[in-house]
Amino acid sequence: MKVGIIGSGLAGLSCAFELKKYGIIPTIFEKRSYLGDGLDYTIVTLRIFDLYTQNPMDYFGEKYNLSISPLRPLRKIIMMGSDKKTTVRGRLGYIFEKSSTKNSLENQIMEQVNLPILFDHSINIEDLQNDFDYIVCANANHETAKSLNNWTTTFSAHTRIATVLGNFKTDTITMWLNTEYAKHGYAYLLPYHKDKANLALTVDNISSHELDYYWKKFLTLENLQYKILESRDIESNGGFTHTLKKDNIYLAGNAGGLLDDFLGFGSMNAIESGILAAKSIVKHLDYNHLLEHILIDQNKKHKLRKVFNTFDNKDLNKLITLLGFPIVKQYIYNNPFYRVTNSPSIQTFYNHKIKINQL
Structure with a gap:
């Protein structure tokens, strides 16, 4: 059985991890020249939005024998409005690394995969169809689903993520909700180390050249004067596929629309969808049915997004x-x-x- 995986992100590596259990060695194609992300940054999981009642580490460890570790627990959330503020403390979730470092989620999974990756290979579905029995598209891009007439967009946004210097509490995230600069998106400050953090702004339904305007307005209104080391702009599209499998093509992670359009979380869904794509291939199971619990959760979060858009x-x-x-x-x-x-x-x-x- 020949399986080609497009993308060495969380979904692609998790798929390779599961296939390897059954003695199937996939060919992994990656358009970049490295594993992980070129910009050091962190992500969070929030307990009240998790799909499962366990923490992510226990869930993936017990259910799939996949080991992942957070950078640290999330203990405090500061929510800022235009003139209101609320602070919440407790066991709120976990902070994970998404970068090219050894402790990043990608590298944690790669250590358990331990298979070669074909870097600097920008591959399309059409390039693989004649040479592979199954193709797993895990490139975090909805363009493949669109090309298959299999995509509906529900939310579009532009995000700027900056690495900033300062003095930070590493177990705390600050979130800003203000329609003047975020519209129906949000901004956040999430520490990477005690002296380095990610400052990000997500604005919905704007063009890429408008992001500068909203970013400057955000920094000005919130009086943020951090030294910025580097930044990156990302365009993201929330949506859904009509089917996650078409012929011999499996769509995993963001390529399958498994990025929730309420808060934009998708890392844990990417990991699980990659694993379940492999199970579907090996055991000839219905992939859409395997992912039904994620799809139901996505739909519920979409309803929350529709409400939030009226605020x-x-x-x-x-x-x-x-x-x-x-x-x-x-x-x-x-x-x-x-x-x-x-x-x-x-x-x-x-x-x-x-x-x-x-x-």
């Missing part, structure tokens, strides 16, 4: 105030079993738009 700054400030109430903190953040998408709060969240306007 203005007045609504956001009142929501931030609401999330700061002690009884809400106790129910949401200190309840280990609470998940936003697995509770009756979906309809409640829809109703918040009406309720908070009455406060």
Whole structure:
């Protein structure tokens, strides 16, 4: 059985990890000349948005025998509106590295894969169809799904991620919600080390050349004067595929639309979809059915996004105030079993738009 994997990110490497268990050695193609990401940055998982009730490390370790480790736990979230602020503390999630360093998620998985990668190979589906029995597209790009008439866009955004210097608490993320510079996106500061952090701004429904304007407005309004070492701009599109498998082609991770369009999280979905693509290939299982739990969760988060898109700054400030109430903190953040998408709060969240306007 010949399997070609396009992309050596989380989805592609996880697919290779699972295939190797069954004695199948895939050919992995990567358009870049290195593994991981050229910009050192960190990502978070938030417990209340996780698909599973375990932490990610236990979930992947127990279910798939895949070992991943966070950089550190997330203990504090500071939420900033245009004139309101709320701080939440507790066991809120985990911070992971996404970079080219040894401790990055990609390199952690690569150590367990230990297979060669064909770097500097920019490959299209058409290049592989005659030579491979199965093709796993894991290149974090929805263009393949679009070319197969298999894609619907639900959310588009531009993000600038900057590496900044300062004095930071490494277990804390600061988030800004302000429609003046983020529209219905958000900004965040997430430390990488105690003296280095990622400062990012995501703005929805703008063109790439407009990002400079919103970035400058963000820095000015929030009076942020960090020294910027480097930055990178990313265009992302949230959406969904009508099927995650078409003929012998499997779409995994962001290539399959598994980036949630509420907060833009997708790393854990990428890992699991890669593993399940391999299981589908080896055991001849229905790939769409294997991913049904992720797809249901994605749909719920899409509903949250639709509500969030109706909020203005007045609504956001009142929501931030609401999330700061002690009884809400106790129910949401200190309840280990609470998940936003697995509770009756979906309809409640829809109703918040009406309720908070009455406060």
